[in-house]
Amino acid sequence: MSANIMRGAAAVVGVAEQHYKRGEAPHSEKRMTLEVILQACADAGISPREIDGFVSYAGGANDGAIVGGALLIDELRWSNMMWGGGGGSVAAAITNAATAIATGQADCVVVYRAMSQADTGRLGYAKYHYGSHFLAHGIGSPAQICAMRTQRMLEHGGVPRTAMRSLVLASYQHAQSNPTAQGYGRPLDEEAYENSRLIAEPFHLFDCSRESDGAVALVLVSAERAKTLRSDPAYLLAGAQGAPGGYSELIDNDLGEQYMSAGFGPANNGKPGVAERLWSAAGLGPDDVDVVQVYENFSGPAVAALIDHGLCPPGEAAGTFMTVENLTAPNGKLPLNTSGGNLADSFINGLNLAVEAVRQIRGTSTNPVDGAKTSLFIGGPMAPLVSSVLFGHEETL
Amino acid sequence: MTATEPVVEPWGPTPDGLDGPYWDGLRVDELRLQRCNECSTWIWGPQAICGHCHSFDLGWETVEPSGTVYSWNRSWYPYMDEYADRLPYVTVLVELPQADGRRVLGILADDVETNPEIGDRVVGVFEHSEGAPWPLLRWRRAATAEGEKG
Numbered sequence: 001m002s003a004n005i006m007r008g009a010a011a012v013v014g015v016a017e018q019h020y021k022r023g024e025a026p027h028s029e030k031r032m033t034l035e036v037i038l039q040a041c042a043d044a045g046i047s048p049r050e051i052d053g054f055v056s057y058a059g060g061a062n063d064g065a066i067v068g069g070a071l072l073i074d075e076l077r078w079s080n081m082m083w084g085g086g087g088g089s090v091a092a093a094i095t096n097a098a099t100a101i102a103t104g105q106a107d108c109v110v111v112y113r114a115m116s117q118a119d120t121g122r123l124g125y126a127k128y129h130y131g132s133h134f135l136a137h138g139i140g141s142p143a144q145i146c147a148m149r150t151q152r153m154l155e156h157g158g159v160p161r162t163a164m165r166s167l168v169l170a171s172y173q174h175a176q177s178n179p180t181a182q183g184y185g186r187p188l189d190e191e192a193y194e195n196s197r198l199i200a201e202p203f204h205l206f207d208c209s210r211e212s213d214g215a216v217a218l219v220l221v222s223a224e225r226a227k228t229l230r231s232d233p234a235y236l237l238a239g240a241q242g243a244p245g246g247y248s249e250l251i252d253n254d255l256g257e258q259y260m261s262a263g264f265g266p267a268n269n270g271k272p273g274v275a276e277r278l279w280s281a282a283g284l285g286p287d288d289v290d291v292v293q294v295y296e297n298f299s300g301p302a303v304a305a306l307i308d309h310g311l312c313p314p315g316e317a318a319g320t321f322m323t324v325e326n327l328t329a330p331n332g333k334l335p336l337n338t339s340g341g342n343l344a345d346s347f348i349n350g351l352n353l354a355v356e357a358v359r360q361i362r363g364t365s366t367n368p369v370d371g372a373k374t375s376l377f378i379g380g381p382m383a384p385l386v387s388s389v390l391f392g393h394e395e396t397l
Numbered sequence: 398m399t400a401t402e403p404v405v406e407p408w409g410p411t412p413d414g415l416d417g418p419y420w421d422g423l424r425v426d427e428l429r430l431q432r433c434n435e436c437s438t439w440i441w442g443p444q445a446i447c448g449h450c451h452s453f454d455l456g457w458e459t460v461e462p463s464g465t466v467y468s469w470n471r472s473w474y475p476y477m478d479e480y481a482d483r484l485p486y487v488t489v490l491v492e493l494p495q496a497d498g499r500r501v502l503g504i505l506a507d508d509v510e511t512n513p514e515i516g517d518r519v520v521g522v523f524e525h526s527e528g529a530p531w532p533l534l535r536w537r538r539a540a541t542a543e544g545e546k547g
């Protein structure tokens with residue numbers, strides 16, 4: 001079966017997000033989830049009772065039966081959780097919803113994620129994240145793992161650190177046009193970036209994402225239904241997920257140079273990996289991408305993800321390409337993280353980036369890319385499972 | 398011997414028991430890694446199966462504790478309570494050519510000020526701290542270990 005049966009079969013017709021400073025959510029994850037689902041349904045112009053599918057990822061206590069029960073939906077037909085933390089499966093969750101619609105398993109699926117420190121602690125990790133072979137050696141957080149992988153990308157792979165800096169500065173520049181961004185009114189320049197305190201070398205403070213409390217929801221329906229609801233659905237052109245076997249899970253013994261990649265590269269048998277499968281299913285390539293939202297838990301993995309997708313050249317050339325000018329809307333060659341991203345807008349485990357990807361298709365971003373017809377969302381680089389999804393305007397079908 | 402800081406708990410065998418021989422080896426100053434008895438593939442971290450030939454007949458072999466820096470990180474942020482007054486420190490990912498390039502993590506026990514470089518030679522030191530439940534394998538730059546200024 002060709003992956004192309006998915007192309008354009010489903011579309012995002014409703015989005016909603018809310019975020020608060022970490023620890024300051026006024027409500028529980030369940031209540032925030034319900035609120036954003038209602039808002040996303042209102043955005044789509046559909047009744048919440050019509051929702052028959054729910055997909056989330058990477059944890060969370062409120063599954064489809066719980067949320068559907070609270071909303072008293074007509075019937076639950078699809079309730080899934082995508083495995084994979086670190087935001088790796090965030091785009092995969094959207095693909096999962098579209099799969100249900102394309103195969104007739106469900107008609108109206110919500111993708112959602114809520115995070116509240118009061119409910120689940122920081123990122124939902126009760127204690128340290130890694131096992132004894134990491135902890136015994138001073139490694140207990142994803143930041144440190146990503147830092148070591150990034151260090152090899154810089155030192156061995158030859159990517160200049162300025163590539164990371166440009167990504168961070170572009171994000172902060174975008175946040176200055178987004179009044180709800182947490183970095184709004186707090187512009188960042190090279191000097192402040194370089195002088196910020198070290199966290200886990202090579203990461204400085206501003207290379208690391210902020211965590212927020214909040215919730216996000218996206219409503220997907222079939223392409224036929226989408227056309228009746230609004231003039232600007234964001235069609236899912238392609239989605240891909242996975243990782244080379246063994247990636248990230250064998251105490252940093254990934255094969256060959258996979259260690260310094262973001263995990264979107266070729267399979268261990270040389271067959272196409274996540275990025276190539278995405279392009280192949282979409283019938284488009286990196287040159288066709290108008291705007292990108294790339295998950296940046298930390299700046300280094302985001303650069304690696306762009307390289308994996310062929311959006312940025314590897315090695316020294318990454319430094320030439322990754323300039324603030326090239327990465328900012330409206331005129332950059334590859335405008336990215338146009339709401340401010342995880343770094344300067346908010347971080348609801350990265351699903352907020354998907355909402356911005358949809359806004360770019362609608363032309364409603366606070367940093368719109370003129371005439372954007374394709375909008376890429378890349379999830380969770382350097383996580384054990386990674387994913388990406390390409391949205392397109394109706395004209396791309 | 399005093400512990401090289403930081404000492405981060407918990408450490409020792411994982412609940413699945415797969416890595417018991419690794420920790421037992423440290424008690425007698427040996428670095429032991431898993432190796433397939435069928436096809437001789439080196440395996441790390443510990444697994445129930447050989448990913449290469451899918452044999453469950455896995456053994457352990459002692460490896461000379463020396464290698465090269467594959468990557469490194471200097472931690473400044475107190476991600477754990479145990480770190481709070483022991484920052485910064487450097488963790489290295491060490492590639493072991495004698496075990497087909499398998500990589501093991503470890504704290505760099507000397508000189509946290511000088512940046513390691515990928516490819517630097519390092520040697521393992523077995524650290525038996527007073528009162529500690531298990532020894533730990535730390536790393537030193539080869540030049541330092543040989544008494545030169547590295």
